[in-house]
Amino acid sequence: MPLLEVTGLRKSYGGHVAVDGVDFHIGEAETYGLLGPNGAGKTTAISMIVGILDRDAGEVVVDGQPLDVTSVKAKALIGYVPQELALYRDLTARENLRFFARLYGLGGGGLKARIEEILGIIGLTDRADEKVEQYSGGMARRLNIGIGLMNRPKLLILDEPTVGVDPQSRNSILESVQRLAGEGMAVLYTTHYMEEAERLCDRVGIIDQGRLRAEGTRRELVGLVGETDRVTMRAEGDLARAVEDLEKLPDVRRAESGDSQIELLVPDARTHLPRILETVAAAGAAVRTVEVREPDLETVFLHLTGKALRD
Amino acid sequence: MKILVIGLLNLRRLFRDRSNIFFVIVVPFLMIFMMGLMFGGGQPHRLGLVGGDGGPLAGRLATALAGREDVEVVPMATEDEVRTAVERGRVQGGVVIPSTYDADQRAGRQVQIRYMIRSNDMRALDVGTWVRSAVPREAALLRAARFGAAEGTTTFDQGLQVAQRAQVPGVEVQVTTAGRSVFPEGFSQFALSAPPLLLLYTFLTSLTAAIGLVETRLTGISARMYATPTTAWSIVAGETMGRLLIALFQGLLIMLGSGLLFQVRWGDPLAAAVLLAVFSMIGAGAAMVMASLFRTPGAAISLAAILGIGLGALGGTMVPLETFSPTMQTVAHFTPHAWGYEAFVTLVRHGGGIADVLPQLGALTAFAAVLLPLGAWLQRRAITR
Ligand SMILES: Nc1ncnc2c1ncn2[C@@H]1O[C@H](COP(=O)(O)OP(=O)(O)OP(=O)(O)O)[C@@H](O)[C@H]1O
Ligand SMILES: [Mg+2]
Numbered sequence: 001m002p003l004l005e006v007t008g009l010r011k012s013y014g015g016h017v018a019v020d021g022v023d024f025h026i027g028e029a030e031t032y033g034l035l036g037p038n039g040a041g042k043t044t045a046i047s048m049i050v051g052i053l054d055r056d057a058g059e060v061v062v063d064g065q066p067l068d069v070t071s072v073k074a075k076a077l078i079g080y081v082p083q084e085l086a087l088y089r090d091l092t093a094r095e096n097l098r099f100f101a102r103l104y105g106l107g108g109g110g111l112k113a114r115i116e117e118i119l120g121i122i123g124l125t126d127r128a129d130e131k132v133e134q135y136s137g138g139m140a141r142r143l144n145i146g147i148g149l150m151n152r153p154k155l156l157i158l159d160e161p162t163v164g165v166d167p168q169s170r171n172s173i174l175e176s177v178q179r180l181a182g183e184g185m186a187v188l189y190t191t192h193y194m195e196e197a198e199r200l201c202d203r204v205g206i207i208d209q210g211r212l213r214a215e216g217t218r219r220e221l222v223g224l225v226g227e228t229d230r231v232t233m234r235a236e237g238d239l240a241r242a243v244e245d246l247e248k249l250p251d252v253r254r255a256e257s258g259d260s261q262i263e264l265l266v267p268d269a270r271t272h273l274p275r276i277l278e279t280v281a282a283a284g285a286a287v288r289t290v291e292v293r294e295p296d297l298e299t300v301f302l303h304l305t306g307k308a309l310r311d
Numbered sequence: 312m313k314i315l316v317i318g319l320l321n322l323r324r325l326f327r328d329r330s331n332i333f334f335v336i337v338v339p340f341l342m343i344f345m346m347g348l349m350f351g352g353g354q355p356h357r358l359g360l361v362g363g364d365g366g367p368l369a370g371r372l373a374t375a376l377a378g379r380e381d382v383e384v385v386p387m388a389t390e391d392e393v394r395t396a397v398e399r400g401r402v403q404g405g406v407v408i409p410s411t412y413d414a415d416q417r418a419g420r421q422v423q424i425r426y427m428i429r430s431n432d433m434r435a436l437d438v439g440t441w442v443r444s445a446v447p448r449e450a451a452l453l454r455a456a457r458f459g460a461a462e463g464t465t466t467f468d469q470g471l472q473v474a475q476r477a478q479v480p481g482v483e484v485q486v487t488t489a490g491r492s493v494f495p496e497g498f499s500q501f502a503l504s505a506p507p508l509l510l511l512y513t514f515l516t517s518l519t520a521a522i523g524l525v526e527t528r529l530t531g532i533s534a535r536m537y538a539t540p541t542t543a544w545s546i547v548a549g550e551t552m553g554r555l556l557i558a559l560f561q562g563l564l565i566m567l568g569s570g571l572l573f574q575v576r577w578g579d580p581l582a583a584a585v586l587l588a589v590f591s592m593i594g595a596g597a598a599m600v601m602a603s604l605f606r607t608p609g610a611a612i613s614l615a616a617i618l619g620i621g622l623g624a625l626g627g628t629m630v631p632l633e634t635f636s637p638t639m640q641t642v643a644h645f646t647p648h649a650w651g652y653e654a655f656v657t658l659v660r661h662g663g664g665i666a667d668v669l670p671q672l673g674a675l676t677a678f679a680a681v682l683l684p685l686g687a688w689l690q691r692r693a694i695t696r
Contacts, residue, residue: 052537054695069537069695076540086531088320090327102316103539147535 001064002027003155003186004049009058011044018044020210022058026155031177031187033201035194035297037309041210042190043083046159049188050080063154076104079153083160085140086147089133093124093143096132097150104151114150121176122146138169145173149180156180157188162196174199192309194297206301213304222295228253229269230299231276231292233262237285245283249275258308265302313541317549318556321523325553339561342512343568356382356438359393359405359427366413368453372424375449376406379441397427404428404438417467419457505575506655507628510590510648513562515619517594520554521611524602524690533694547687551595558591578658582665586654589672592679593647599686603693622646650674 002025009022019041026032034042047053049060051069060067067074087096097115106114119125122142132140145161158177162170177200181187191197197204198218205215214221235242239257246255246264251272253265262280266272269292280287293299301309325331358376363369377384385402387393393405405427409415415422426442428435452474459470527533527550536546566583569575577583597618605611623629626648627640635643643649654671657663665672 047534050538052534052695069691070543072540072542075538078538080535080538082531082535082538084531086535088324088532089530090324091320095323099316099320100535100539103313103536103541105540151539 005061007059010056029184031181033197033204034190035197036207040207077154079148079156081148081158094128100147101150118146138165155186208305221300225303234288235285242280242283242285313545314549318552321553339564357402359396359402361387362408363412364410368413403435510651511623511628514594516558518615520598521602522608525608543691555595562587579664589675596682596686603689647678
């Protein structure tokens with residue numbers, strides 16, 4: 001029996017469907033990633049899963065217990081780290097931890113020890129008695145995660161926990177998640193960074209416009225695009241026209257222009273590269289750099305949606 | 312239990328911010344002080360005095376009139392000056408001693424002392440009671456002295472000294488009202504504005520809970536609380552408990568402080584406290600409803616001010632409810648303030664107890680019973696929708 005089972009999850013705001021029938025499951029000790037761009041519906045889906053948002057349809061079962069907004073028992077199994085810094089800025093780290101711990105029903109002597117333990121894990125022991133408003137962004141992020149760990153959850157749910165942090169903090173956050181997963185915690189992790197999903201997750205679900213487009217291990221997902229390479233060109237000039245012309249080339253599967261860059265999918269890129277560069281130049285654009293990559297999740301995303309993950 | 316955890320956290324956060332300490336402690340004391348000024352319990356009554364042409368007997372009367380600690384005699388030059396001072400409320404009463412006072416007294420002629428007050432000034436009643444007891448007491452002494460002089464046993468002045476030493480207890484004049492009066496005896500008209508003021512203030516304080524509620528919702532903290540195994544009811548109850556306690560604490564502080572320092576009457580303490588508690592809960596419920604409707608604390612604070620003052624005015628806490636037209640009185644009873652006002656009137660003016668204000672308490676409890684669950688429901692909906 002999976003630890004988390006999500007079926008037919010659906011939510012719309014007014015006429016806009018934010019989450020459109022999402023199904024997936026997470027096994028014990030598995031790390032599952034939801035990879036998708038801004039506005040894909042990741043936060044909306046997660047909010048329904050942790051029971052802070054009413055759903056229009058669907059079901060969420062955690063460790064055999066159905067969960068909705070009014071559930072109390074099932075919520076005790078989950079540790080939730082929201083995308084925003086949901087912290088009392090006028091309180092210290094220790095006070096924030098203690099408060100949420102008590103809402104999780106922790107108390108007594110174990111509470112104090114647990115707070116110290118968490119402070120150690122998130123590396124805030126030395127500054128535990130400072131107000132959060134004096135923290136750097138990275139420190140606040142780590143505290144945000146620490147609160148989600150207080151209740152030793154069976155399932156840890158993190159919503160883009162590395163947004164807006166420096167590379168060093170980001171790395172330490174990723175390491176923490178890896179370690180927790182290694183200790184047997186199941187993790188649901190959303191991100192729009194392909195590298196994070198590739199590094200952390202046993203399985204990844206690719207989400208766009210409220211729908212799960214594909215799901216599987218990295219290898220399975222990459223297999224979907226076959227032996228296709230991803231070519232990224234930094235370029236200037238009429239990129240739109242260049243893309244139009246590129247799409248007419250045989251073998252070019254997809255082409256996309258973004259902020260002074262063109263991305264395309266093409267099998268065996270190296271043999272096609274001269275013609276690609278010619279086409280771009282002919283369209284009146286000047287190529288500065290070219291990068292050819294083996295297929296990765298970004299390639300998969302482009303393949304599935306025709307869009308770059310980040311735009 | 313979790314209600315308490317959340318409530319206490321709110322209190323902790325409230326006291327961490329120094330400006331809130333001002334709001335919680337200093338403002339109630341300002342209120343007490345304000346009430347003190349209004350009731351004048353701590354201020355001396357001022358009595359304008361003119362006449363007597365500097366005669367020693369007139370001087371004695373002036374001294375006698377100044378013989379109460381909270382009465383200050385203000386000598387004046389003319390009767391007109393006294394009248395103007397009374398009219399403008401600079402003095403609560405004016406005493407006019409005829410210029411022939413000494414001579415008439417010694418000659419045993421009838422003397423008329425005139426006492427002027429503003430007819431609608433309740434504090435003047437109190438001074439009047441004093442004047443009406445001080446003057447006859449002096450008259451008794453003078454009568455004794457004159458009796459001695461007439462009998463030929465002493466001179467007038469010697470007789471006066473003897474009479475003075477004899478310390479006749481004198482006659483205290485008691486003014487009583489027959490039947491049931493709108494205002495009890497010796498009752499300052501201003502004392503009427505203390506309970507309404509308290510209602511107005513308590514309600515406003517409770518309404519400000521809306522600001523904190525909007526803030527915790529915006530920061531995602533509320534959502535995070537809902538992600539813990541805590542019921543929606545506990546969260547909402549806890550979130551408002553802090554403010555509720557503050558409103559109650561402030562209310563009781565104002566009641567006690569103004570009662571002790573300025574003799575403001577609040578009636579039966581238990582009934583007053585229960586009234587205040589239910590009233591704060593209504594405010595807290597209204598705060599929750601408001602908080603669920605707004606996306607910014609600024610909008611919430613504006614509506615809190617408008618509602619707090621608007622409902623207060625409509626409910627008769629600014630202009631007394633009794634002065635409203637019958638239609639307006641009916642309208643007023645759609646606000647909790649009118650019921651609170653009525654209840655306090657019963658407690659304060661007529662010495663009622665909790666049993667006498669049951670209808671009003673019932674109405675107030677009904678307000679709370681609707682607003683609190685509605686607020687809790689709306690709050691949950693604002694987060695989980
Ligand atoms: N409360 C709301 N009211 C109306 N629309 C909403 C609301 N919350 C989300 N949406 C819409 O639903 C869609 C999905 O939003 P969601 O926040 O779930 O995306 P996301 O994948 O988490 O994006 P991001 O990476 O930017 O966090 C978006 O189009 C968003 O505008
Ligand atoms: Mg999001």
